Amino acid sequence: MRLTVFTDYSLRVLLMLAGRGDDLLTIAEVAEFFGISEAHLMKVTHTLGKSGWVETVRGRNGGMRLIVDPESLRLDQIIAYLEGDFALAECFTPANQCRLSGACGLERALAQAGSAFNAALSQHTLASLHRKTPMLRA
Amino acid sequence: MRLTVFTDYSLRVLLMLAGRGDDLLTIAEVAEFFGISEAHLMKVTHTLGKSGWVETVRGRNGGMRLIVDPESLRLDQIIAYLEGDFALAECFTPANQCRLSGACGLERALAQAGSAFNAALSQHTLASLHRKTPMLRA
Numbered sequence: 001m002r003l004t005v006f007t008d009y010s011l012r013v014l015l016m017l018a019g020r021g022d023d024l025l026t027i028a029e030v031a032e033f034f035g036i037s038e039a040h041l042m043k044v045t046h047t048l049g050k051s052g053w054v055e056t057v058r059g060r061n062g063g064m065r066l067i068v069d070p071e072s073l074r075l076d077q078i079i080a081y082l083e084g085d086f087a088l089a090e091c092f093t094p095a096n097q098c099r100l101s102g103a104c105g106l107e108r109a110l111a112q113a114g115s116a117f118n119a120a121l122s123q124h125t126l127a128s129l130h131r132k133t134p135m136l137r138a
Numbered sequence: 139m140r141l142t143v144f145t146d147y148s149l150r151v152l153l154m155l156a157g158r159g160d161d162l163l164t165i166a167e168v169a170e171f172f173g174i175s176e177a178h179l180m181k182v183t184h185t186l187g188k189s190g191w192v193e194t195v196r197g198r199n200g201g202m203r204l205i206v207d208p209e210s211l212r213l214d215q216i217i218a219y220l221e222g223d224f225a226l227a228e229c230f231t232p233a234n235q236c237r238l239s240g241a242c243g244l245e246r247a248l249a250q251a252g253s254a255f256n257a258a259l260s261q262h263t264l265a266s267l268h269r270k271t272p273m274l275r276a
Contacts, residue, residue: 001139001221003248008227011244012236035235075247083139089146097173098150105262105270106149109213110141113258120251124243132243 007082009036010044014078017054018070018130019137024063051081070127076118078126088114145220147174148182152216155192156208156268157275162201189219208265214256216264226252 013030027045031038045064048054055067080086087093091100091107092114101107130136151168165183169176183202186192193205218224225231229238229245230252239245268274 001141001217002225003139003227005228011227012238015238015242015244034237075244079139087140089141089149090143099172100150100153100271100273103272104153105267106153106213108270109259109262109267112261113255116258117251117255120254121247123250124247129243129247132246133238134241135238 003079003083005040006044006047007079009034009040010048010082011078013041013044013048013064014053014066014073014126015130015133016136017064017066018126020065022065024057024061024065026063029063047082066126070130071125073126074122075124075126075129076121079121080118086114086118141217141221143178144182144185145217147172147178148186148220149216151179151182151186151202152191152204152211152264153268153271154274155202155204156264158203160203162195162199162203164201167201185220204264208268209263211264212260213262213264213267214259217259218256224252224256 012034013025016030016033017025027038027041030036030041045054045056048064049056053066053068053073054064056062056064085093088110089107090096091098091104092111098104098107150172151163154168154171155163165176165179168174168179183192183194186202187194191204191206191211192202194200194202223231226248227245228234229236229242230249236242
């Protein structure tokens with residue numbers, strides 16, 4: 001069970017943004033800091049730009065900045081936005097055809113585990129994660 | 139975030155096996171019951187045969203049966219075996235190169251959420267899941 005690479009990289013960008021305030025962060029900076037490709041980060045930036053949390057500024061002196069308070073951005077919300085769904089198995093998808101569905105011990109157990117996962121994530125905000133990451137605190 | 143189709147189908151087979159006792163269950167039966175392909179189930183059967191939980195019997199009257207007490211088989215153990223790892227992000231893989239690793243708020247938050255997920259799964263055994271699935275109780 002794994003988050004997508006896209007989610008992983010998006011979280012890293014958000015974590016860097018959390019300590020920046022109004023200072024623009026560039027893709028080149030993120031790519032260099034983490035040693036990951038700029039191509040991967042283009043899509044990340046595009047999606048974050050549509051999230052309502054991040055403003056992207058085009059051009060030579062462009063970059064991105066957070067436009068919401070990182071104290072208000074919970075980790076469960078961020079991951080739900082980036083991952084799109086939390087369908088652990090077929091029974092949680094619209095295309096579900098499992099005939100046990102609705103009366104299945106396994107389905108309920110997986111739903112509980114998913115809730116426990118999200119409840120744990122919801123204890124953290126982007127600001128609290130940033131505070132616990134010394135290397136990003138300038 | 140999703141379990142693999144392989145894990146999904148393996149769990150369904152185990153759930154059917156839990157109510158069977160010594161009676162052999164065939165791939166054809168599982169395929170028909172769930173409306174899924176026999177080809178997918180071949181690999182499932184092979185892997186379950188190596189798990190030490192299931193005995194497979196070859197031949198025309200062959201099939202599979204559980205050879206451990208379903209009360210002793212916890213859902214977290216089953217999923218860990220089937221999924222192979224629980225590496226939510228790069229920081230939990232052997233190939234990890236993230237420079238924040240070891241001093242990262244996000245890494246710790248994800249580890250906690252993964253633990254909460256597994257702790258919830260560990261509340262269930264194959265037997266308890268089977269008891270909560272009326273359609274499989276003959």
